[in-house]
Amino acid sequence: MFYLLFPTLISVASSQSVKVTLGPLREEQKASTYVGNIASATSISRDVTQIEFTTLRFDFLDPSDRETHLFSINGRSGALFTQTMIDRESICPEMEECVLKFDVTVSSEVTAFLRLVEVSISIMDINDNMPTFDTDEITIDPLPTAIDRDTGENSVQKYKLVSPSEPFSLNVEKTLNNKFRVSLVANSVLDREKQDRYTLLLTATDGGPQPMTGTLTVHVNVTDTNDNSPTFTQQDYSYSVVETAGVGDVVGKLTATDKDIGKNGDIRYTITFPPRDTRGRTLFAIDQFTGEITIKSPLQYDAGKTFDAVVEAKDQGDIPHIAEAAVTLTIVNVGNNAPRLEVKLQKTVFENTVLISEDAKNSTFVGKLTAVDNDPGASGKVDCFSAHPNFKTDNFGEYYAIIMNGSLDREQAEKIDVKLVCTDAGSPPKTASSTFHVIVSDINDNAPVFSQIQYVANVTEENIVGKQILKLTAEDPDAGINRVFTFSLFPKENSVFSIDRDSGILKARTTFDHEVEKRLNVIVLATDEGHPSLVSTATVVVNILDINDNYPEIITRELRVPEGGGSMKYIGKLEGSDKDSGLNSELVFSMPPTSDISGQTFKVNPDGVVLALQELDRETRDKYILHLEVLTVLVEDINDHAPFFHFPTQRNKTVSFLWSMPVNREITRVNATDDDLGENKTISYFISSKYNKADLFGLDKTTGVLYLRRKVKDTDDQNHRLMIGAQDWGVEPRESEALLEIIIDVTNATFSALDGRDPEEKYILIAGGVAGVTLLFSVFILVIIFVIRRGNNSRSSVPPGKEPDWQLVKTGIQEECGKGEVEKVVAWRGSDADIEFKDFDEGEPDGNFSLHSQPDVTKIGIDGTSKKCLGEGSPWNSGKDGGLQGQVVLGLGSDPYRKHDFYTFCK
Structure with missing residues (x-):
């Protein structure tokens, strides 16, 4: 095992730039061989405290460099290891000295500590190659022998x-x-x-x-063998060229000769620069046939520099001979030039683009900027800065460190162009710039945002379980998995409401009772799937709307009054209550007609005031019992509102889709609402046929989803205008229209030919399908009408002798009677009254029913054509109807809530 021999600290400048040499490292060592430690070699481990050292991070400046592929670095300790076996002859062919160089950054995850370390590693050669011949063997044929036929x-x-x-x-x-x-x-x-x-x-x-x-x-x-090498006219050449020389200009010419003939005397020239001199190879080239050295790229950024090269002259023999000559090329500075910039970014995702997380801290190292200006004097002094406020450049002497100068927000800018500007101190100053790109990667720093902080929904009591209350919507400005979120309730265990985790649709899990709870609050959570996940809340206020489902009650059970006082004496005021709310709790007092002494002695006003019709004498009678009831006034809905479009509208009426969209795929969704109730509120959507002649679009009448009925053809128009209609389900339906403009995106569109069927045959099939569906739908409607008619005709009359106990009962007011004509609503239940219904057909001229009670309510007739009830001699006809003195217009209908024995009479 070959270890670090002598790490040498070349310089530690206050600019935080460090150069260190490690090695020599013997070639052909196995992978993971220890090379050295950056922290100890640069004294970083001694310059910071032990606690701060634990926050440091060691990284290669550019992991894509060829040299860094050979090594790995421990990001915490700074230890450097070989990544693979290193072959010196492969990375430094025919070089006496082999030195690998790369940059390492040392930065703190907590503080602003930053070091740039230029690492040099010397690779030592071992004797791992043997001498070889160009060929393994050679054969020389013998001379021919003489032939003698003798023996x-x-x-x-x-x-x-x-x-x-x-x-x-x-x-x-x-x-x-x-x-x-x-x-x-x-x-x-x-x-x-x-x-x-x-x-x-x-x-x-x-x-x-x-x-x-x-x-x-x-x-x-004697054939020629390649026994002579080319010979240059001189061994050393030196040429100078001004920086303003153009590309393709000839700098100088080298000449070599060879005494051999044929291919053995045919010479080709090549020029070679030292392995580390990548700039020389960029600037100069040589013509292989003539030996002329020419300019490959502009020279002004390298004015004042000298480049050394070797030119080879090689013949074309089977075993070629080579001659070499040294060449020195000097670029002469003749003026002030702008600096030349080179930017090296850390962790690039592709060329000139770096990925930075939006939570990257201030002073995060981004890259290295090198500015070179070879002009003499002040013209060669360069100052650089960043034109973007979130980045800055720190001068490290020979180069600048590009570091962050503020925080990034992906939601504000997902991609940033950073321009670096360098200016020399010449007169006039020369400026150069370079731009790199930053892609800001997302972190989960935004919680989902509800469209409203508080939602308000109205639900009628006695609702259906599972009924949709409302749909909550939210958005998350983050990206990827961080913007995916789900809905839930808080607390999670909720017996009253449920919510779909994906769609945000809130539903009822129980039936509400307005008299028990008039308002309910529920907290909805939107939780994203980031790590850690973020949550936002919205409050839903659910108002439980009242229906007329409770009978009124009279609270006052007894009134005391001194005798005397004469006629119309004030006796007192009745108090009543109704558990319902609003109009459903507004009470009207009355006393049903009666022949007993109480009915002739007292009068009850609608507001509950009791008056004496005659003077009271206690000695004659000290107690009266009044049979009273209260009446609830209920205003019912008529279809007085047309549907209202929320989309499309005058300001928002355009949608587009790609021509290649599959058939039956949703294009958009139209939306309209109706302020009425029940079927008057239910809406069906349709497209005006004259606007959809191409039969390209379909519209779901219930959901309002506009979809593609067939594939787009090259003969179809690109722009379409559809008139969308919305019609409610009222007896006398109301409708609204809105214009929808559709644009078909035909970018890069190529249309395939129709399939084998004839177009006319297709249209016949479509027309037949539509006719069949229409026929089935018509039969279905007729069956429904027949069932309803039979239900109406089967209502039986009340048999004589089984009179109900009639008294004043609660009912509702039908708005069809006209708001200006409504005076009051009554129904009777009495011991001496009976009601008789006779079957009638609304197409017959005279269907009727009769109500037998007191003499002042004798007859109510129903005009089957006008659907109005005509009554005579109503006891509450006050003459406010103008010309209708003595006649009242009444309407008859069952109670909308289908309560037993409820009937509605409207004036």
């Missing part, structure tokens, strides 16, 4: 080179099958550049008694 001694016995044979000789070998292998051997090095051709005479002699000799003339062409 034995008469065959070829020897070979000889006839003079001049220099510089060659023969190598003759006899094989096991008495054959010869002849090779031509060069006795000295051949130099093509001195002699490129030799002619030799090869003889072959047999062993016969009279030896015979054959000859072969051998021409030896």
Whole structure:
């Protein structure tokens, strides 16, 4: 294991910039090898207290750097380890010195402590590579041998080179099958550049008694081998170029020659800068054929700099030879230039963009800004600042630290563009700028917000269990999971109300009684799913509305009065009560007509005042019993309000959807309300047919959901105007209309052809379906009407002799009678009265019923056409009806709350 040898603190400036060198680190060490400790090497561990040290965080400035991929750092202790096995030859090829450099930030999670550490690690070479040849083997073919058809001694016995044979000789070998292998051997090095051709005479002699000799003339062409290296005209070149030179201009030209021919003498040039000199490679290039050094990019930001490079001249032989020459390139400063900026951001999500949480504390380190200006004197002094108020730059000497200068709020700005500006001190000053982007990540810092702090809902008593009371809405400005919330009740155990956790619909779990509880309060919670979760509350006030479900009572049971006083003497005032509220508790007193002495002696006014009709004499009679009742006045609803649209409205009437929306998908939802009650309040929605000729849209008559009936075609208009109607369910229905404008978004739209069916066939199918549904609906309506008619005609009359006990009872006023005509409402229950109903059809000219009671109420007739009741001789006809003296207009109907023995008479 190879450990840190000598960490060296290069400088600790007051600007909080630190340079440290670790190593040397031997290559080929296994992963997780300890390299050194940033905290101890920089004396940070000694500069802060132990408590503050526990708040420090060690991070790589740019984790995407090639060098940082090789290492890992302990964020708490500052210990540095290898991330993988390091191969020096891969990261520093053919370099005598291999030093890896990267930046580490040290910041506190609590305080404003910040250090930037420039780390250098020297990688030491080990002998882990062996020398190699370019090829593993090489083969030289032998010379051809002579052919002799003789055998034995008469065959070829020897070979000889006839003079001049220099510089060659023969190598003759006899094989096991008495054959010869002849090779031509060069006795000295051949130099093509001195002699490129030799002619030799090869003889072959047999062993016969009279030896015979054959000859072969051998021409030896000396082919070129790559035995010469290119040669530069000089070993060192130096060129100067002004900073204003343009891209493509030639700085200088290097020339090399090679004595070889062909590809062995074909030279290519390359220029190489030191591995750390990335700027030189950006500024200069060389033409591989001509050796001309040219400018690749503008030079003004590097004025005054000198760049050293090596130019190689390499031939194209199979085993190429290379020559090198040193080149010095100097950029001459001829004027004042703007600074050159380089920004390095910490933890970038993509190019030039950093992700910062909105809860990041003030002074959080963001990145590093380097400003370079090579101009001389004041023109080279640079000052930098941030143009965004939430960020600032701190001068660390050779560079600036970009840090936060305030808090961020994602709900106010999700993306921030930060502009950094640097200006030199020249005259006139030159300015350069660079902009990076900040994406503010969300934290759960906002609770859901209800649309109202307090909701008020009205619910009629004796409601249906499960009835929707109202729908609560809320919004959460956070993002992602932090903006997802659910509704609940507080306390959670609630036997009166329930709420849907997702939709916020509040429902009743029980039946309310206005006389027991007139108002209920419930607290609703909206809780998001962030960590930690945030909660907001809203109060719902539920008013329990009264219905006329209680009989009135007379509290006064006895009145005392001195005798005498004459006619119309004030006896007293009756007190009564009704558990109901409002109009349902307003009482009218009366005394039913009677023939006994009490009825002839006293009069009861509607307000409860009792008067004597004649002088009272105790000696004649000291006690009277009056049979009294009270009457509750109830105002019932008529359909006097048309539906009112909340959407669409004149100011808000436009919606849009994408052309590719699926069929039957909701586009929007229209909404209207009606201030009436019951069926007068129930609304059905429809589209005026003349505005939906393309049959593209459908409207749910109950929910008001507008949806797409079919796919959008390329022949459809992009803009549509629909007249939406809303009609209540009253006997004489009222309706309202509102204009809805629809825009079909056809961005990047491509329409596919219709399917195989003929369009006319489609329309026939659609028309048939609509006709079938209409027929079924009509049959359904007719059945309902028939059932209702049979129910009306089945009402039986009260048999003679079974007269009910009639007395003054409570009933309601029908608004249909006309508000100006209503005087009072009565019904009787008496021992000598009977009521008789005769069946009638509202289409017949004269359906009637009769009420037999006192002589002053003789007959009430019903005009079946006008649906009005005509009565004669009413005892409460005060003549206020003008021309209707002696005749009263009455209406008959059952009590809306269906209480037994309740009937409504209206004038």
